Amino acid sequence: MSRNLNSFVLADSKKCIGCRVCEVACAVAHLDTEIKTVGNMNFSLNPRLYLVKTPEITMxxxxxxxxxxxxxxxxxxSAIKEQSNRIVIDEAGCIGCKSCIIACPFGAIELIVSRQEAMGDDPEVIASKCDLCGGAPACVKACPREALQYVDMVKEGTQRxxxxxxxxSGFHNEFMVREG
Amino acid sequence: MAKKLQENIKIDAELCTGCRRCSEVCPVDAIEGEEGKPQSVNIAKCVMCGQCVQICSAYDSPFEQYATSRSQRLKERNMPMVKEPLFAAYYQGDFFKVKKQLADKKQFSMVQCAPAVRVSLAEEFGMPLGSLVPGKMVAALKRLGFTRVYDTNFAADLTIMEEGSELVKRITEGGSLPMFTSCCPAWVKFVENEYPELIDHLSSCKSPQQMAGSMFKTYGASIDGVDAREVYSVAIMPCTCKKSEASRPEMKSSGYQDVDAVLTTRELAYLIKEAAIDFNDLPEESFDKPLGMYSGAGTIFGVTGGVMEAAIRTAYELITKEPIENVNVTSVRGEQGVRKVTLDTGALKLKTVVVSGLKNVIPILEDVQRGKADFHFMEVMTCPAGCISGGGQPKMLLPVDGRKAYENRKSSTYQHDEEQHYRKSHENPDIQDIYQKFLGEPLGHKSHKLLHTHYKPSR
Structure with a gap:
């Protein structure tokens, strides 16, 4: 049985300088109201990708x-589903049990306080992770070093x-010429 | 004892990731450190333009643990208890200093607002980028308790009277040419630091902020019958370097420090929010007179090319004794880092240069040093689009919005110029009045004492 493989965003540690622009762009892309200046933010930035910085690696x-x-x-x-080639979290269904955080081998899921609830007296904590911004990831677009790539597995295979x-064909021709 | 200058640009080593994007925008290579390691600011080189503060994206992630608490970080920055993300590059502000003074209802306070603040302040209240809000800004300042709400734009008109006359005098009677503008304190500090031998080329005019300050504590104080000592003088600026300029020990022509405190656009927004003033709902109110009356020429000081255009509108008439044909000198406007424009004034072809972005001025200064400069007058602004893009302006979350903000703030500035009844500094009736009643004439004895200054090599 053949099926399309899920896409994902991949960082190149050789190009990444650790500026965190991707994190800021990610957090801004997932705000529920449009906010342009830092002064209008009355809560922390909650990105869905996380800069890793060790003495050896930055990405x-x-x-x-x-x-x-x-x-x-x-x-x-069953609050995590596969939808149009992406793994997505149904925030309304999430109970904040952290099972997914334990299960993820990449540390790609974090719990955040949902914004609407944070305004009221009963803050709701929900799991949060990359949703590929519906196919045009904000992090990829924002990176000043083009260190992030949106890997579309179908196109990627064809291109490769x-x-x-x-x-x-180059090798082959060369080989043929030499042979001849 | 020499008073210490306010040197306020810093990098928080715990938040800095060493990406060094700040060093790409720093015009004086003042940011030092290894790639990937926390950076630091070399204060001897830094001109405090704050472009590093604007570009920095290394923020306090909620998913990391830091040794420093958020409240400690806010305290280091002199910031109120806001919930916004904090970034590695920052400036130490003056929020609490001004708040404390405003709480004293007996204080006689006078405030001035730079031209670039009225086209950016509303952004901090969710209004579209570049919204033009002089009336709401005045209303907010009055509700904050400032006794007199005056305007830097008035002082910009005053600067043109003095600087235009100074240019004409240097050309006709001799003096260091080419002459350089002196409104931008980061540019002035750059000349003092790196090109001390060219100091004589700087106009001796104080910047509009400092001219306003000295007028507040002399003429302004006398109008209200208060002693200069009792006046608390505050400036609202788009700029981080203006704090340092105000703290220069020589800036006390009134006998007292002419400007007591400088707040950035962002810090004014904090004050308004903390006072629970609904900015978007404020009515439009007017600046107090006479030190709040301004021409269109005064308001374009906020964009690159604006000081030059304002100077040309007046200098043309000073030289030719005839009004300029088109008040919109569009040839000096634009985005390019260096623009050269020759103005035909009949007998004299006035050659001018406009520079934005401090790095762009270096080859020109090298020419001046070699005696190869072929122009009379040069305007320099440190920030890329002039004061509208200053280090104290609202910080955009995304770089793409920064470009949009500059564009909108610029067009709002020119729109505001066109809305004014008077378009030329010398036609501002309150400027004419202050010369008649108080200053005498441009470059006169009183002007020399109150409106002009001198510069010192840093090395």
Whole structure:
């Protein structure tokens, strides 16, 4: 059985400078009202990708949208679903049990206080992770070093095969010429 | 004992990730540190323009743990208890200092607002980028308790009277040419730091902020029958370097520090929010007279090319004794870092240069040093689009909105110029009045004492 593989965002640690622009862009893209200036923010930025900075490496980590997603399988209330080739969290269904956080091998899920609830007396804590911004990730667009790539698995395979074919035809011709 | 200058640009080592994007925008290479390691600001080189503060995106992530608490960080920055994200590059503000003074109802306070603040302040209250709100800004300042709400724009008109006359005098009677504008304190500090041998080329005029300050504590105080000592003088600026300028020890021509405190646009927004003033709902109110009356020429000081255009509107008439044909000198406007424009005034072809972005001025200064400068007058603004893009302006979350904000603030500034009844500084009736009643004439004895200054090499 053939099926389309899920897309995901991948960072290149050789290009990443650790500026956190991707995190800011991600948090802004997921606000429920339009906010342009820092002074209008009356809560923290909640990104869905996370800069990792160790002495050896600098790059953000985010959800891989696994084909056999452990988070999805771990959710006791089925609040994590696969929808149009993405793994998404149904925020209304989430009970904040943290099973998905334990299950995720990438540390790509965090619990955040949902904004609407944060305004009232009963803050609701929900799981939050990359949703690929509906196919045009804000982090990819914002990166000043083009260190992030939106990996579309269908296109990626096709492109790689074309590149490989071009390369091999070159080799082959060279080989044929030498042989002849 | 020499008073210490307010040097306020800092980088929080705990938040800095060492991406060094700030060093790309720093015009004086003052940001030092290894890639990937926390950076620091070399105060000897820094001109306090605050462009690093604007570009920094290394914020306090809710998913990381820091040794410093949020309240400690706010305290280090002199910021009120806001919930906004905090970034590594910051400036130490003056919020509490001004708040305390305003709480004293017996205080006689006078406030001035730079031209670029009225086209950006509303952004901090969710209004569209570049919204033009001089009337609401005045209303907010009155509700905050300022006794007199005056305007830096009046002082910008005054600057043109003095600087235009100074230029004409240097050309006709001799003096250091080319002459450089002196409104931008980061530019002045740059000349003092890096090109001390060119100090004589700077106009001796104080900046509009400092001219307003000295007028507040002399003429302004006398109008209200108060002693200069009792006046608390505050400036609202789009700029982080203006704080340092106000703290210069020589800036006390009135006998007292002419400007007691400078707040950035962002800090004014904090004051308004903390006082629970509904900014969007405020009525439009007017600046107090006479030190709040201004021409369109005064308001364009906020954009690159604006000081030059305002100067040309007046200098043309000073030289030719005839009004300029088109008051909109569009040739000096624009985005390019260096613009050269020659103005035909009959006998004299006035050659001018407009520079925005401090790095762009270096080759020109090298020419001046080699005696190869082929112009009379140069305007320099440190920030990329002039004061509208200053370090104290509202900070955009996304870089793409920064460009949009500059564009909108600029067009609002020119719109405001066109709305004014008077478009030329010398036609402002309260400018004519202050010369008649108080100052005498441009470059006169009193002007020299109150409106002009001198510069010192830093090395």
């Amino acid at each position: 953000p980590v985010q959800c891989r949208h696994c084909e056999d997603a452990p988070c999805l399988k771990s959710c006791p209330v 095969r074309i590149a490989a074919a071009n390369m091999m």
